[in-house]
Amino acid sequence: MKKSLALGILIGIVVIVAVLIYVTSYKLQVTRSPSDTRLQAAATINPLADMVSQIGGEYVNVATILPPGSSPHTFEPAPEQINSAQNVKLFFAIGHGLDSWLKPIVDSVPNASTITVDHNIQLRDLPLDQRDADQPDQTVDPHYWLTVTNAKVILQNIADALIQADPIHKDVYAANLSSYLAELDQLDKDIKAQLSALSKHELITHHNAWGYFADAYGLKVVGTFEVSPGKEPTPQQIADLQNKVKQYSVSTIFSEPQLSDQSLKPFVQDLNLKIAVLDPEGGINNMGYIDLMRYNADTIANALK
Ligand SMILES: [Zn+2]
Incomplete structure (x- = not known):
């Protein structure tokens, strides 16, 4: 085994263990003193x-x-x-x-x-x-x-x-x-101005979180990769999505940080697509609501311009 590969695997394991420790040790921050x-x-x-x-x-x-x-x-x-x-x-x-x-x-x-x-x-x-x-x-x-x-x-x-x-x-x-x-x-006002200027409006998203956003800002979700979040799509669903990619000339799939992109990656590679990351929660980067909405609008604007 090459040294660089071994090192890469080791780093990967360390990262996974660190994430597991963080997730399992996370508790509600509801600690308060009696004077609170x-x-x-x-x-x-x-x-x-x-x-x-x-x-x-x-x-x-x-x-x-x-x-x-x-x-x-x-x-x-x-x-x-x-x-x-x-x-x-x-x-x-x-x-x-x-x-x-x-x-x-x-x-x-x-x-x-x-x-x-x-x-x-x-x-x-x-x-x-x-x-x-x-x-x-x-x-x-x-x-x-x-x-x-x-x-x-x-x-x-x-x-x-x-x-x-x-x-x-x-x-x-x-x-x-x-x-x-x-x-x-x-x-x-800012998001409406930003997204109404786009020439394309069709989105394929990782899960079905973006219908309200699309309705509000003149976009259309034409397909969803995981209809059941956390479950891989069926071969029939994959075939339907491939057709949608062609029909709407989709170039980017919108993934999410809370969902694994393991099964999304081969689909994206097969069709030579790009992945952009939308975030419905904002917890990872500790984004407040306004930053979260701006981040998502920017991500869509960059991908569809
Ligand atoms: Zn959701």
Whole structure:
């Protein structure tokens, strides 16, 4: 064996072990001292936690339950994660099958409540060819946080919940809401201007997370590589996608950091395509919601220009 190859394998093993240690040791950051009088909250996914912290400011301590780099579709909470949530009073969730693993955690915490932030959101149905055959009941697309319009509604729902739980600070929460909504209005304008200038509009994505984003910004998701996140596509699904690549002259497949691209790589190589990475969660780089949306818009703009 060549030395460089042996060294490469060794480095690979070290990296894998380091990632495993990090993922298994990750716990909710809900440690607090007895003098911490902040409202204790947790959110299932990183973008939702960022929104809670934008509104809660100094009066709310918010933890993210889904570890960075994990997919909400395949996550199962470890007993330590359930134990470390015992101080939480308010849990924020997306619902619609995305974070149903929250239930055993909430059930273990006395006097906690769950706020599903979908109130007043116009939900979209998953197209028939993007539904998971293993989950026939899941017909609603749960990735609704990925448009700015919906984020504004989510933020209103968060503010309502915080004000109800902690009415003493209601003026602060209302002020935080209104200044953050103004930032989001600017974000929405920027993304619309950026993406409306593109000459191509068709996306093939790793999993079906981008329907709301596409609808909001004049794009179209024409195919999905893993209809069931974490499961390899069937030969028939691969053949359908190959046809879509040709039909729409697709040059880039949009992968995601939370999903393995093992089975995606041969497909991409066979068709001489490029891979660009979209991120629905933003946990790995600790991106807040605004940075996350800008990152995704930039990634699509660069790939489709
Ligand atoms: Zn998803």
